Amino acid sequence: MDSYLTLLSFGDRGWGDELASGALVTIALALATLPFGLALGLVVALLKRSSSAALRAVGTVYTTVFRGLPELLTLYIVYFGLQLGMQHAWKTLGFSGNLEMPAFVAGMIALGLVLAAFSSEVWVGALNAIPKGQREGAYALGLTRGLAFRLVVMPQLLRVALPGLGNNWMVLLKETSLISVIALPDLMYWTGRANIVTKEPFLFFGAACLIYLVFSLISSAGLQALERRTNRGVAHNAGAGR
Amino acid sequence: MTWCEVPGWLIGNEAIANYGCRMFGGLAVTLQLVAISVSLGAAMALLLALVRLYGGKVASTLVGGYTTFFRGTPLLCQLYLVYYGAGQFRPFLTDIGLWTLFRDAFFCAAFTFTLNTAAYQAEIFRGAIQSVGRGQWEAARALGLHWRGILRHIILPQAAMVALRPLGNELVIMVKSSAVASLVTIFDLMGTTRLAFARSFDLTVYLFAAVLYLCIVEVIRRTWDVAERRLTRHLQAG
Numbered sequence A: 001m002d003s004y005l006t007l008l009s010f011g012d013r014g015w016g017d018e019l020a021s022g023a024l025v026t027i028a029l030a031l032a033t034l035p036f037g038l039a040l041g042l043v044v045a046l047l048k049r050s051s052s053a054a055l056r057a058v059g060t061v062y063t064t065v066f067r068g069l070p071e072l073l074t075l076y077i078v079y080f081g082l083q084l085g086m087q088h089a090w091k092t093l094g095f096s097g098n099l100e101m102p103a104f105v106a107g108m109i110a111l112g113l114v115l116a117a118f119s120s121e122v123w124v125g126a127l128n129a130i131p132k133g134q135r136e137g138a139y140a141l142g143l144t145r146g147l148a149f150r151l152v153v154m155p156q157l158l159r160v161a162l163p164g165l166g167n168n169w170m171v172l173l174k175e176t177s178l179i180s181v182i183a184l185p186d187l188m189y190w191t192g193r194a195n196i197v198t199k200e201p202f203l204f205f206g207a208a209c210l211i212y213l214v215f216s217l218i219s220s221a222g223l224q225a226l227e228r229r230t231n232r233g234v235a236h237n238a239g240a241g242r
Numbered sequence B: 001m002t003w004c005e006v007p008g009w010l011i012g013n014e015a016i017a018n019y020g021c022r023m024f025g026g027l028a029v030t031l032q033l034v035a036i037s038v039s040l041g042a043a044m045a046l047l048l049a050l051v052r053l054y055g056g057k058v059a060s061t062l063v064g065g066y067t068t069f070f071r072g073t074p075l076l077c078q079l080y081l082v083y084y085g086a087g088q089f090r091p092f093l094t095d096i097g098l099w100t101l102f103r104d105a106f107f108c109a110a111f112t113f114t115l116n117t118a119a120y121q122a123e124i125f126r127g128a129i130q131s132v133g134r135g136q137w138e139a140a141r142a143l144g145l146h147w148r149g150i151l152r153h154i155i156l157p158q159a160a161m162v163a164l165r166p167l168g169n170e171l172v173i174m175v176k177s178s179a180v181a182s183l184v185t186i187f188d189l190m191g192t193t194r195l196a197f198a199r200s201f202d203l204t205v206y207l208f209a210a211v212l213y214l215c216i217v218e219v220i221r222r223t224w225d226v227a228e229r230r231l232t233r234h235l236q237a238g
Helices: A002-008 A016-048 A053-068 A071-092 A103-129 A132-140 A145-182 A187-198 A201-230 B003-010 B014-054 B057-072 B075-088 B090-095 B105-131 B134-142 B147-184 B189-200 B204-231
Strands: none
Touching: A002 A201, A016 A053, A016 A103, A016 A145, A016 A187, A016 A201, A053 A103, A053 B204, A071 A103, A071 A145, A071 B147, A071 B189, A071 B204, A103 A145, A132 A145, A145 A187, A145 A201, A145 B075, A187 A201, A187 B075, A201 B057, A201 B075, B003 B014, B014 B057, B014 B105, B014 B147, B014 B189, B014 B204, B057 B105, B075 B090, B075 B105, B075 B147, B105 B147, B134 B147, B147 B189, B147 B204, B189 B204
16 A cells, blocks of 8 residues: 555655646646637537538538547547648758657647537537527627627627537547547556556556546536526526526 | 458559458447447446436445546546556456456457446436436326336336437447547557558548548438437327
């Protein structure tokens, strides 16, 4: 038992500090992906509700593809594809040597593309839930399309979309574990290293699972608080038992 | 030329022609893995959902802890925990005669996926059973039905309708998630594709795998649409 504590401790002989730095990378990656994926998801949602059939088709194909592909496959395609593309461009520009694709950026793009596909569904649902009259009323008051969207639709949208987007966040948090396969030193990566060195797989993967679990529990508590806050102006929702 | 070389030959890609047969073999492994874990998981989930709902306080809390753990941690981490972790318990597993099973990567993956999907499906079943109105229970009991009869003939058929759509989604998620099995030496579709890429450095093999995965997902989606129409045919007009 004592040796287990040593293995998990911070410092030279323990892996605690490595695991902690990995956990920070995991959180950083998830947080960096979130705004990118959600914004792209909103754009895809607007495409899917566009009046032009061609734009609607683009939106539908996008979601079908990125919701249907394994995240691991998307990650490989983005990582190797960008790598090859960048090297090609680098050579064409007349430079020599190799250009490396940073794993963090590749992970952010791949997870962001997937998050955009899933969150676009949530955004579409939320956009549909906002009565048309809200927008018409805003136009009648002389607001431009952009202003009406920002000042009238968006604040209501966030409240309706929050539970779905919260779900997307929980999935994203767990998906970040895949990034370890392209050697980004996240929680999963350091756990794997610790396992190789110490031959204590059950201890370390168990610890990693528990760390992810704690992140999930904190997230779900935070999301519940956020939902209560966004619902505070809505009488019948605030009182509803959850 | 066998059929599995045809796609690569048709699009004139050497890597896909060379590794097409391996990749289709991998596809079969993926389908097996998913079919085994989702069906075993479903049986386990139904049990878990019933315990969660009617099993008393202690059992219900235990099931709640189980689902929270498996839904709150990444599948990859769970798979590593089982696959690498089992080796640490080798003497014990040998004693109870299970070591031959846990030595096998395919078994470890199927085992982990079953436990994982059971947790998700248990929540789906729980929600579906809860969505059936209380009056249905009361009316059935008033008619003198035994609780097992009530569940089988009254509650579960109605819950199945509600559960169908989320179960289809869970099946699609499992097809996609099963790709992590390739990280523990299993040559499923993802594993064979990784092998093909490592040997040919041709990115097209990944795109070919992408098309295959999209085909599976599309087939599931269409099948589910048909099944849903059939299960709800008594509710449709005309």
